[in-house]
Amino acid sequence: MRHERQVELLKRVAASGDHLKGLHAPRSTTNAAAAYADPARFDLERKLLFRPGPVFFGLSVDLLEPGSYRAMRVDGLPLVVVRQADGSLGAFVNACRHRGAPLVDPSSNGNGLKAFRCPYHAWTYELNGELRARPFAAGGFDDVSINCNLLRRPVAERYGLIFVRPEGDASIDVDQVLGGAQDDLSSFALNTYTHIESSTNEWNFNWKLFFDTFSESYHIRTLHSKTLAPTFNSDCVVFEPFGRNLLSVGLRANVHEEFAKPEDEWSLLPYGTIQYFLVPNGMVVYQVDHIETWIVEPLAVNRTRTTASVYSPTPPATEKSRNYFVKNLELLLHVTGVEDFALMQQVQQSLDAGALPEFVYGANEPPLIHFHEQVNRVLAGVEPSA
Ligand code: FES
Ligand SMILES: [Fe+2]
Numbered sequence: 001m002r003h004e005r006q007v008e009l010l011k012r013v014a015a016s017g018d019h020l021k022g023l024h025a026p027r028s029t030t031n032a033a034a035a036y037a038d039p040a041r042f043d044l045e046r047k048l049l050f051r052p053g054p055v056f057f058g059l060s061v062d063l064l065e066p067g068s069y070r071a072m073r074v075d076g077l078p079l080v081v082v083r084q085a086d087g088s089l090g091a092f093v094n095a096c097r098h099r100g101a102p103l104v105d106p107s108s109n110g111n112g113l114k115a116f117r118c119p120y121h122a123w124t125y126e127l128n129g130e131l132r133a134r135p136f137a138a139g140g141f142d143d144v145s146i147n148c149n150l151l152r153r154p155v156a157e158r159y160g161l162i163f164v165r166p167e168g169d170a171s172i173d174v175d176q177v178l179g180g181a182q183d184d185l186s187s188f189a190l191n192t193y194t195h196i197e198s199s200t201n202e203w204n205f206n207w208k209l210f211f212d213t214f215s216e217s218y219h220i221r222t223l224h225s226k227t228l229a230p231t232f233n234s235d236c237v238v239f240e241p242f243g244r245n246l247l248s249v250g251l252r253a254n255v256h257e258e259f260a261k262p263e264d265e266w267s268l269l270p271y272g273t274i275q276y277f278l279v280p281n282g283m284v285v286y287q288v289d290h291i292e293t294w295i296v297e298p299l300a301v302n303r304t305r306t307t308a309s310v311y312s313p314t315p316p317a318t319e320k321s322r323n324y325f326v327k328n329l330e331l332l333l334h335v336t337g338v339e340d341f342a343l344m345q346q347v348q349q350s351l352d353a354g355a356l357p358e359f360v361y362g363a364n365e366p367p368l369i370h371f372h373e374q375v376n377r378v379l380a381g382v383e384p385s386a
Pocket of ligand 2: 340
C-alpha cells in the first residue's frame with residue numbers, strides 16, 4: 001500500500017477520538033432477517049449477483065504455468081479457468097459437449113493439464129476449448145453439425161486478480177469491477193507472491209454471514225476474548241467503499257504508538273489487517289507479512305463453502321519458513337472455524353426458525369452497513385452488476 005495512503009488512513013485513526021468514534025458511520029441501520037433465510041431472496045441473489053458476476057476466481061499466481069487450472073461451481077454452474085500456452089487465461093463451462101460430464105472435478109485445482117479428457121467417453125479438448133477428438137466412436141458423430149467446442153465464458157486478469165463472468169457474454173473491465181480499489185490492490189504487487197496452501201470447508205450458514213464476521217471489530221473483545229482481543233482493537237475498523245466493494249482495516253491495539261513518530265515515518269502495514277471485500281464472493285487480506293484470500297461459494301440459502309488460501313511474499317527457502325505460513329493458515333482456520341463460524345451456524349439456525357424480524361447494524365460497524373446496502377441495491381434493481 002502506497003505510503004501516502006497509509007498516512008491518509010492513519011490520519012483518520014489519529015483524529016477519531018475516544019473509542020475511534022470518528023470512524024463511525026453517520027447512522028445505524030437495520031436489515032430484514034429474511035435477507036439471510038428466505039429461499040426466494042437467495043434465488044434472487046444467485047440470479048442478480050452471482051450469475052452475472054463477475055466473480056473472483058483467485059490470484060494469477062494460483063495459475064502460474066500453462067495447464068494450471070481452477071474449477072468451481074457458481075450457482076451450480078461448473079466453471080474452469082485454465083492457463084493457456086500463450087500465458088493468457090481461458091474460462092469454460094466445465095461440461096463436456098457430448099453429454100455433460102465435468103471435464104475436471106468441479107471443485108478442484110491442479111497443474112500440468114495438457115488437454116481436457118472427458119471421463120465419460122473420452123472426448124478430448126485442447127486447453128483453448130476446441131474439440132480435438134471423439135475417439136472410439138467409429139464415425140458415430142460424423143454427421144453432427146453443431147459446434148462441439150467447450151462453451152467459453154468471459155475472463156479477465158489484472159493486478160494479479162482473476163475474475164470470471166458465469167453468465168452473459170459482456171467482457172469484464174477489472175477497473176470497473178474493483179471500483180477504485182485497484183490503486184491499493186496494485187500496490188501490493190500480488191503477482192510477486194507465492195501460494196503456500198489452501199483449505200476448503202463447508203458451513204451451515206448464509207454466505208453473507210461470512211462477510212459479516214469479517215466486517216467489524218466490535219465482536220473481538222467478546223467472541224475472541226482469549227485469541228485476538230489481547231492484540232487487536234475492538235472499537236471500530238477503518239472503512240472505505242469502492243463501488244459495491246469495500247475496504248475494512250482492523251487495527252492492532254497499539255496503533256497509537258505510531259503517532260509518536262513524525263508523520264512521514266508513519267506506517268499502517270504493521271498495525272492493520274487490511275481487507276478488501278470483492279462483492280459478491282471474494283476477499284483479499286494483507287496481513288503484516290503475508291496475503292490471504294477467501295473465495296465464498298453459496299451452496300444453499302443456509303449452506304456456504306469457503307476456500308482460504310495463504311501466500312508468502314517470497315518463495316519460502318526452507319521447510320521451516322514454509323511452515324510458518326502454514327501455521328498462519330491453521331491459526332486463521334482455527335479462530336474463524338471454532339469462534340466465528342461455529343457461532344454463525346447457531347445464528348443461522350435461529351434465523352431459519354424465524355427467531356428475529358431483523359438485524360441491527362451499528363454506526364460502529366460501517367462495513368456491514370455498506371455491504372448490505374449494496375447487495376440490497378442490486379437486488380432492488382437500483383444497481384446493475386459490474
Ligand atoms: S459426456 Fe463427455 S465424452 Fe461423453
Ligand atoms: Fe471474528
